[in-house]
Amino acid sequence: MLKLFRATAILEGISYLxxxxxxxxxxxxxxxxxxxxxxxxxxxxxxIAFITLTILVGYEKKWGIKKLLIFGAASLLPFATFYVEEKYLRPEKVD
Known part of the structure; x- marks a missing residue:
């Protein structure tokens, strides 16, 4: 599900731009x-897919509310989904 989430984050950012x-x-x-x-x-x-996957992956990875809010805010700002994909969604960085 993480690969799908990463791809969705990038595509959502591209579509926003x-x-x-x-x-x-x-x-x-x-x-x-x-x-x-x-x-x-x-x-x-x-x-919608990005927000849904934020909730599903967040639940699966047991992310706290702070990280979920960061992803929610990223969906509203240009370039921010690229940032969260790089900072939080790389396989070596997912906790």
Whole structure:
């Protein structure tokens, strides 16, 4: 489950950056709304998967509330899922 969580963290981060860095400007500046809708759906699904996997892996690994809150906050900030993947989810760093 950890490999899935790591992949989801990276994909969620990429979708966040694509949504706000590429498709939102296309929607509002170039009046091309199509990509924003597709990337928005993907980002929403990945966000839900990331939060769900945070809870499941946290329960499995017996993480404390502090670590769970760090992951929850990371899902809301650009680049933060990349940080938690590197700092907390590498196989040698998972406790």
């Amino acid at each position: 694509a949504l706000f860095g590429i498709t939102m400007p296309l929607k509002y500046w170039a009046e091309i709304p199509g990509p924003n809708k597709l990337v928005g759906y993907a980002h929403g699904a990945l966000f």
